[in-house]
Amino acid sequence: MRTSAHSDAVVFFGATGDLAYKMIFPALQGLVKAGRLSVPVLGVAQPRWSDEQLRARARDSIAEHGGIDEAAFAKLSRLLRYVHGDYNDADTFRRLARALGVSRRPLYYLAIPPALFPSTISRLKSVPGYKTARVVVEKPFGRDLPSARALNRLLLSEFRESSIFRIDHYLGKEPVQNLMYFRFSNWFLEPLWNRDHVKSVQITMAENFGVRGRGKVYDEMGAIRDVVQNHMLQVVACLAMEPPQEFSPETLRDEKAALLKSIAPLGKDDVVRGQFRGYRKEPGVAPDSRVETFAALRLRLKAPRWKGVPFFIRAGKSLAATCTEALVEFKAPARTAFGERLLGRGDVNYLRFRLGPKVAIALGVRSKTPGEPMMGELSELVAVDRHAGEMGPYERLLGDAMRGEAMLFAREDSVEAAWRVVQPVLGDQVPLREYDPGTWGPSQADGLAAPYGGWHNPGVDGRGAVS
Ligand code: BG6
Numbered sequence: 242m243r244t245s246a247h248s249d250a251v252v253f254f255g256a257t258g259d260l261a262y263k264m265i266f267p268a269l270q271g272l273v274k275a276g277r278l279s280v281p282v283l284g285v286a287q288p289r290w291s292d293e294q295l296r297a298r299a300r301d302s303i304a305e306h307g308g309i310d311e312a313a314f315a316k317l318s319r320l321l322r323y324v325h326g327d328y329n330d331a332d333t334f335r336r337l338a339r340a341l342g343v344s345r346r347p348l349y350y351l352a353i354p355p356a357l358f359p360s361t362i363s364r365l366k367s368v369p370g371y372k373t374a375r376v377v378v379e380k381p382f383g384r385d386l387p388s389a390r391a392l393n394r395l396l397l398s399e400f401r402e403s404s405i406f407r408i409d410h411y412l413g414k415e416p417v418q419n420l421m422y423f424r425f426s427n428w429f430l431e432p433l434w435n436r437d438h439v440k441s442v443q444i445t446m447a448e449n450f451g452v453r454g455r456g457k458v459y460d461e462m463g464a465i466r467d468v469v470q471n472h473m474l475q476v477v478a479c480l481a482m483e484p485p486q487e488f489s490p491e492t493l494r495d496e497k498a499a500l501l502k503s504i505a506p507l508g509k510d511d512v513v514r515g516q517f518r519g520y521r522k523e524p525g526v527a528p529d530s531r532v533e534t535f536a537a538l539r540l541r542l543k544a545p546r547w548k549g550v551p552f553f554i555r556a557g558k559s560l561a562a563t564c565t566e567a568l569v570e571f572k573a574p575a576r577t578a579f580g581e582r583l584l585g586r587g588d589v590n591y592l593r594f595r596l597g598p599k600v601a602i603a604l605g606v607r608s609k610t611p612g613e614p615m616m617g618e619l620s621e622l623v624a625v626d627r628h629a630g631e632m633g634p635y636e637r638l639l640g641d642a643m644r645g646e647a648m649l650f651a652r653e654d655s656v657e658a659a660w661r662v663v664q665p666v667l668g669d670q671v672p673l674r675e676y677d678p679g680t681w682g683p684s685q686a687d688g689l690a691a692p693y694g695g696w697h698n699p700g701v702d703g704r705g706a707v708s
Contacts, residue, residue: 248375248643249280250344252337254361255352256284256295256323260379264410265352266302268635273320274313275632277640282320283340287327295323307633328353328361338368345370348643350377355392362399371399377406377642380471381462382651385667386660393653406642407651411472413634413641416600418649419625420479420567421493423594423602431484433571435546440572441693443553444476447560449679451517452534456525463532464556465514465663473554474501474659475651476596477540480567481547490648494655501658503544512666513537515676515683517559531669534558535676537686537696540662553690559678562707564699565596579615588619593704601626601705621704 253265261284272278284295296318303309324340326333341347347370351358358378365371376396383389396405411417424430433439446468452459459467475497482500485492515535521528535557542552571590588605595601603621610618641649674683681698690696700707 246346246373246645247280248346248348248645250283250341250347251278251280251350251639251643252283252285252341252347253350253352254285254328254357257286257288257290257298258352260352262298262302263306264635265350265639266299267307268633268639269299270303270307270310270313270317271633271636272640273317274310275636275640278317278320278643280320280643281322281341281344282317283322283324283337285324285326285333285337287325289325290323292321292323296321328357328364331364331367334364334367341368341370346373346375348375348377350639350642352379355381355383358392359395362395366399374400375404375406375642375645376400377408377639379408381466382407382471382656383660384462384466386657386664389657389660393657397653402653403645403647405653406638406647407653407656408635408638409471409475409651410634410638411475411596412649412651413638414596415630415632416594416596416625417476417479419600419602420476420594420596421482423624424480425484436548436550438571439547439550440570441551441553441690442477442480442567442569443690443697444473444480444555444565444567445697445699446473446554446556446565447562447681447699448558449560449563451520451559451678452523452526454524456523458525459534460526460530460532463514464534464536464558465667468556469536469538469554470659470663471651473556474504474662475655476567477501477504477552477554478655480569480594481542481544481552483544483546490646493648494652498652498655498658500542500544501655501662503542503547504658504662505541505543506662506664507538507540507666509666509671511539511541511689512671513674513683513686513689514666514671515557515674515686517557517678518675519678520559531673533673535560535682535686537682537689538666539689551693553693553696555682555686555696557682561679561681561698562700563598564707566697566699566705567594567596568592568697569594570694570697579617581616593621595699595705597629599627599705600629603705605704626705 478497482496514533537555540552569592591605602625603623607617676683
């Protein structure tokens with residue numbers, strides 16, 4: 242199969258579920274609106290629904306998440322069909338084959354719990370076109386290194402790696418792509434982007450809300466599995482990877498994988514785990530849960546470019562703000578001229594990448610304040626400051642998967658390398674600290690970043706307002 246051959250049908254399992262409701266239907270309408278989707282779209286799930294019920298569900302979903310565009314929705318409705326049945330029942334797949342009709346290159350989207358993958362994947366073999374099919378899977382890709390390997394083995398037993406699309410929606414975000422673009426397209430950065438000039442790198446993913454009704458699912462994961470192993474480590478890879486020799490999806494993914502492989506597995510002293518007060522009362526959460534809703538960690542990269550430069554990550558729920566931001570702070574030279582007392586945390590030169598909810602790229606610089614003393618103030622040269630683009634990550638990623646474009650998907654080796662990094666600190670191995678909702682997490686986290694001037698709290702010191 243030519244990898245560029247367009248999928249001629251989309252089949253999404255889990256059509257009545259949460260992921261379809263929040264993400265997939267709105268992305269499908271976006272694709273139709275952009276003229277990028279005109280093939281049949283089949284939703285599969287257990288309830289005995291009709292096509293009309295699926296369309297009504299799609300309408301509710303899109304009305305709630307982004308808004309209905311009547312013309313695009315009408316087109317999408319004409320493409321939508323529903324297939325009911327148990328994923329363990331051969332009849333379901335016979336019905337699916339009939340509904341697919343002449344389609345021979347379907348894109349299968351497994352928006353279902355991983356426990357249902359084995360039976361679903363093995364039964365797909367009975368559906369014509371399975372050899373030229375593509376399959377999309379969602380994070381979590383396993384829950385630790387052994388289960389990720391088992392999942393990869395399962396997928397690779399039926400599909401080639403080039404037909405497997407692992408969605409990490411961070412990779413579909415415009416500002417995450419811009420991390421790489423900005424780095425490699427601004428030539429003055431390359432001589433500075435290394436251990437000689439970078440003091441530390443910090444990434445904060447703060448959310449000022451709790452688990453929003455996902456208590457049961459979240460309580461099986463915690464922050465490290467939910468966002469660090471995937472989103473945060475992918476952001477680290479974009480910030481720290483070597484430039485690829487040439488621009489191609491595989492060379493880019495090779496460099497990312499190489500970077501992730503160069504991160505030392507975390508030690509217990511590298512991590513602070515926290516749980517916000519009140520988490521255990523959330524519906525679905527175990528009353529004695531030891532699961533973290535906050536994690537702060539210090540990564541050590543063995544890549545020569547970064548030897549000795551700490552990469553800090555902090556991610557949590559019920560924090561003081563909602564904001565994802567990376568701060569790359571530059572080192573002071575051996576001699577500074579004016580002897581100003583600086584606080585030493587992002588008050589001289591840095592690059593700030595705000596990834597959401599707003600998007601910004603800003604360079605922190607000092608200039609003299611008017612008056613007699615040779616004293617200055619920090620300001621920012623702002624390269625980007627805008628709302629996130631029109632195209633949401635799911636729309637981008639689904640469209641790419643239909644065209645067989647793999648660049649923005651996580652490859653098997655990257656996924657396993659990322660699990661290798663967090664594996665030693667999964668579960669309840671690191672003490673769990675309580676923190677109050679609305680703060681920046683447990684105070685014990687401060688110690689991690691203290692030798693490097695402490696944590697940068699997005700929105701503080703006038704560096705971009707936060708919600
Ligand atoms: C998801 C996590 O993958 O990413 C959620 O499961 C988290 O817990 C979400 O809230 C954050 O995504 P975004 O795009 O809002 O930063």
